[in-house]
Amino acid sequence: MLPPEIEAYRDYTWQRELTQRVETAPQAEAFINRVGFSNSLTDARKPGPSLYVAVCGRRDVTAPRNVQKDPETSLTWVLKDEIIGRGKMYYGKLARGRAMFLSPEMVPFFAAIWGVKKSAEKKELSSAAQAILKILRKEYESASIDLRKDTGITDRKIFSQALDELQAAMIVIPSEVVYEPKFTYIWTLAEIRFAPQLNTKMDRPTAVHEIARHFLTNAGMTLPGELAKILGLSRPEVGLGNRALVAEGFANSPARGTYVLADLPVRLTKLNT
Numbered sequence: 001m002l003p004p005e006i007e008a009y010r011d012y013t014w015q016r017e018l019t020q021r022v023e024t025a026p027q028a029e030a031f032i033n034r035v036g037f038s039n040s041l042t043d044a045r046k047p048g049p050s051l052y053v054a055v056c057g058r059r060d061v062t063a064p065r066n067v068q069k070d071p072e073t074s075l076t077w078v079l080k081d082e083i084i085g086r087g088k089m090y091y092g093k094l095a096r097g098r099a100m101f102l103s104p105e106m107v108p109f110f111a112a113i114w115g116v117k118k119s120a121e122k123k124e125l126s127s128a129a130q131a132i133l134k135i136l137r138k139e140y141e142s143a144s145i146d147l148r149k150d151t152g153i154t155d156r157k158i159f160s161q162a163l164d165e166l167q168a169a170m171i172v173i174p175s176e177v178v179y180e181p182k183f184t185y186i187w188t189l190a191e192i193r194f195a196p197q198l199n200t201k202m203d204r205p206t207a208v209h210e211i212a213r214h215f216l217t218n219a220g221m222t223l224p225g226e227l228a229k230i231l232g233l234s235r236p237e238v239g240l241g242n243r244a245l246v247a248e249g250f251a252n253s254p255a256r257g258t259y260v261l262a263d264l265p266v267r268l269t270k271l272n273t
Helices: 004-013 025-035 051-056 071-086 104-114 118-124 127-139 144-151 156-168 190-198 204-219 226-231 235-247 264-271
Strands: 037-039 090-093 099-102 141-143 172-178 184-189 251-255 258-261
Touching: 004 204, 004 264, 025 037, 025 051, 025 071, 025 204, 037 051, 037 204, 051 071, 071 090, 071 172, 090 104, 090 156, 090 172, 090 190, 099 104, 104 190, 104 204, 118 127, 127 141, 127 144, 127 156, 127 172, 127 184, 141 144, 144 156, 144 184, 156 172, 172 190, 184 190, 204 226, 204 235, 204 258, 226 235, 235 251, 235 258, 258 264
Parallel strands: none
Antiparallel strands: 037 099, 090 099, 141 184, 172 184, 251 258
């Protein structure tokens, strides 16, 4: 269990308060920019910041079973579509297939961990993913229905898995959501929107270190395995990133696997004044 002051700190930084509710796309983008990376539609049962929780403005949010009739879920879905269309934030199925938002600042760090280089595509990507990628590199943008037709991939499961694979490799992202005349995603190459970030050279240990720094800044404190679970990485690897924060004086480690912001008392004082 987290101490009450840490929960209160996260209430503020992750906007789990009614006074900070996210209601518009610009507010959602400001939220993503500050937290760095955020889940899309997860509730309080999943760790880490969440756009859905920020829309609700409550700490202990559990998504209802009938989400189609839930106004907060509907608003989050609408905001997600608007953010995708505006193209300022990175969106895709990343760690463990979880739909996440990234601020532009965080894209180089995530790409250093999960990105697949062009030279490795034939080795690491499935034939279906390579077929989709070939079309997108020619057309730059295409709807799901057109991609299926152009690639000849008739099996919906194989097609969906290939798109998930390309998203996880940070090569392809959705650029628009269309509802009329038929619901579909429009897909594009991630490098079209985020070329400077994806072209930034970054080694993996530095990337984990900086992701850990950004998370701790907004979380105040991390418990054993918390960030590893969010990122889908091993505890030892994330632990190295956190220990690097301790070595530079950015964090303290009061117990094994637990890390606290070094200047947390100052931040809490400011929060309470």
